[in-house]
Amino acid sequence: MAIHHVTAPVAGAAARTRPPEPFKERAARPPEPGPVRSGRPPEPFGNRAARPAGSRAALLVLADGRFPAGGHAHSGGAEPAVKTGRVRDAATLEEFCRGRLHTAGLTAAALAAAAAAGLDPLVLDEAADARTPAPALRAAARRLGRQMMRAARAAWPSPELDALAAARPRGAHQPVVLGLAARAAGLAPLDAAYASAYEAVSGPATATVRLLSLDPFDATAVLAHLAVDLDQVAGTAAEAAARAVREGAEALPAPSAPLLDITAEQHATWPVRLFAS
Amino acid sequence: MHLDHGNDFPERHTHSAEAIRPDGTRRALRIGLGGPVGTGKTATVAALCRALRDELSIAVVTNDIYTREDAEFLLREAVLPPERISAVETGACPHTAIRDDISANLEAVEDLEDQVGPLDLVLVESGGDNLTATFSRGLVDFQIFVIDVSGGDDIPRKGGPGVTTADLLVVNKTDLAPYVGVDLEGMARDAKAQRGDLPVAFTSIKAEGGVRPVSDWVRERLAAWTAENAAA
Numbered sequence: 001m002a003i004h005h006v007t008a009p010v011a012g013a014a015a016r017t018r019p020p021e022p023f024k025e026r027a028a029r030p031p032e033p034g035p036v037r038s039g040r041p042p043e044p045f046g047n048r049a050a051r052p053a054g055s056r057a058a059l060l061v062l063a064d065g066r067f068p069a070g071g072h073a074h075s076g077g078a079e080p081a082v083k084t085g086r087v088r089d090a091a092t093l094e095e096f097c098r099g100r101l102h103t104a105g106l107t108a109a110a111l112a113a114a115a116a117a118g119l120d121p122l123v124l125d126e127a128a129d130a131r132t133p134a135p136a137l138r139a140a141a142r143r144l145g146r147q148m149m150r151a152a153r154a155a156w157p158s159p160e161l162d163a164l165a166a167a168r169p170r171g172a173h174q175p176v177v178l179g180l181a182a183r184a185a186g187l188a189p190l191d192a193a194y195a196s197a198y199e200a201v202s203g204p205a206t207a208t209v210r211l212l213s214l215d216p217f218d219a220t221a222v223l224a225h226l227a228v229d230l231d232q233v234a235g236t237a238a239e240a241a242a243r244a245v246r247e248g249a250e251a252l253p254a255p256s257a258p259l260l261d262i263t264a265e266q267h268a269t270w271p272v273r274l275f276a277s
Numbered sequence: 278m279h280l281d282h283g284n285d286f287p288e289r290h291t292h293s294a295e296a297i298r299p300d301g302t303r304r305a306l307r308i309g310l311g312g313p314v315g316t317g318k319t320a321t322v323a324a325l326c327r328a329l330r331d332e333l334s335i336a337v338v339t340n341d342i343y344t345r346e347d348a349e350f351l352l353r354e355a356v357l358p359p360e361r362i363s364a365v366e367t368g369a370c371p372h373t374a375i376r377d378d379i380s381a382n383l384e385a386v387e388d389l390e391d392q393v394g395p396l397d398l399v400l401v402e403s404g405g406d407n408l409t410a411t412f413s414r415g416l417v418d419f420q421i422f423v424i425d426v427s428g429g430d431d432i433p434r435k436g437g438p439g440v441t442t443a444d445l446l447v448v449n450k451t452d453l454a455p456y457v458g459v460d461l462e463g464m465a466r467d468a469k470a471q472r473g474d475l476p477v478a479f480t481s482i483k484a485e486g487g488v489r490p491v492s493d494w495v496r497e498r499l500a501a502w503t504a505e506n507a508a509a
């Protein structure tokens with residue numbers, strides 16, 4: 001799969017004032033990216049015509065905790081952190097989330113932004129593997145990517161999603177699929193980065209409510225406190241994606257959290273656990 | 278042959294709910310078993326497998342809340358070869374995995390069909406949950422709701438989506454009725470009031486042949502569904 005039509009993605013506030021961008025990008029893109037649809041007539045105007053492509057509100061759908069893409073069964077490392085006592089109240093949850101956001105969260109957000117910007121998803125999938133040393137987390141990311149793919153294809157049917165699904169039937173890394181879903185929804189790379197970054201903290205926060213019986217208002221306040229960090233991480237991720245468009249996927253950031261990697265491996269061996277990861 | 282989007286909504290790849298697959302073959306009939314904790318869902322699954330495995334190609338997906346006990350029980354009892362049993366983890370929320378976000382269960386079902394198929398029947402056991410837990414129609418074709426007499430004879434009267442709408446209501450452990458002072462006739466009356474013509478089976482699953490009312494119902498459903506969806 002080629003890197004087709006890469007526009008210099010917009011980062012920061014500029015993206016918000018440019019809703020028509022995705023339409024232009026779409027029009028310029030070759031219509032048939034993969035073998036999946038070869039020989040088929042152009043996309044019929046069934047329900048696609050009714051879909052408001054490029055609507056910013058699509059971001060709300062994509063980032064909704066109820067988006068049926070499997071996230072509810074994963075704790076994002078919160079389960080082992082609760083078990084060892086590192087997360088025990090709202091304050092420690094906030095520290096945990098901030099740490100995850102600026103490490104694994106940034107890495108994921110940049111991959112998502114790069115996929116939304118039109119980088120080759122298979123190249124990004126390899127980049128994601130290289131940035132995910134823990135086998136348990138690789139497996140979880142691919143499982144979640146497969147689940148995200150199903151929901152994304154139902155919500156925003158797109159030849160690019162079809163092509164990636166065909167190339168990675170067992171699942172590509174979740175941030176890559178998320179970014180491609182954002183692209184299919186007509187969203188900007190920065191939007192994809194926001195969705196991914198938010199997920200990096202909302203997952204552990206929701207899981208901790210269940211694990212600790214934490215007051216849900218406190219958990220929501222934790223997420224609100226992290227808003228500035230989220231802006232920062234999403235912005236950095238979108239800038240990195242813009243660089244990757246020019247320089248290749250190597251330009252994407254690769255921070256990681258070794259403790260998350262280690263506890264994820266341990267967690268995978270627990271015989272009794274509430275969450276899949 | 279459609280490899281991708283049809284013109285209709287929902288498009289066929291979205292949840293594999295179509296009975297006939299793109300290649301013209303028919304997928305397995307999917308039956309969900311839900312109900313409160315400990316009512317006998319796994320016992321029913323095990324008994325169904327024993328009763329039907331010689332005539333049908335069967336696989337099972339279990340949804341344990343925080344262990345793999347159900348899958349392990351079925352393995353230990355050797356009701357099916359291990360490759361026909363798959364466990365899904367539900368993240369402390371069993372009803373989410375069968376109703377609100379069915380993606381993990383769908384993948385387990387599809388993987389079983391790919392790996393050990395063709396299958397006639399896939400049984401999906403929910404983790405024990407509350408009276409409102411029902412399966413999405415995107416995941417199963419029919420659902421069985423299993424309650425037991427020891428939960429009290431007022432459960433059918435209380436109703437709730439499981440009791441009221443399940444395609445089959447099973448009231449299990451009738452052998453215990455004398456010991457817990459339960460009025461089975463009253464339960465049958467209440468169930469009838471809640472469910473109208475939908476069937477109710479009173480069972481003692483652990484007794485010899487106790488699963489018979491359920492296995493007969495499954496056979497009927499399978500025959501009707503197969504006739505309705507004759508392979509292309």
Ligand SMILES: Nc1nc2c(ncn2[C@@H]2O[C@H](COP(=O)(O)OP(=O)(O)OP(=O)(O)O)[C@@H](O)[C@H]2O)c(=O)[nH]1
Nearest residue numbers: 313314315316317318319320404405450481482483
């Ligand atoms: N007396 C009696 N016991 C039964 C009957 N059916 C099941 N049991 C017992 O009830 C207990 C729970 O049965 P399971 O089949 O594990 O129940 P379950 O609904 O799968 O439970 P969860 O998956 O934990 O929600 C076991 O000890 C069974 O042996 C029955 O008809 N009569």
Ligand SMILES: [Mg+2]
Nearest residue numbers: 318319347402
């Ligand atoms: Mg069970």
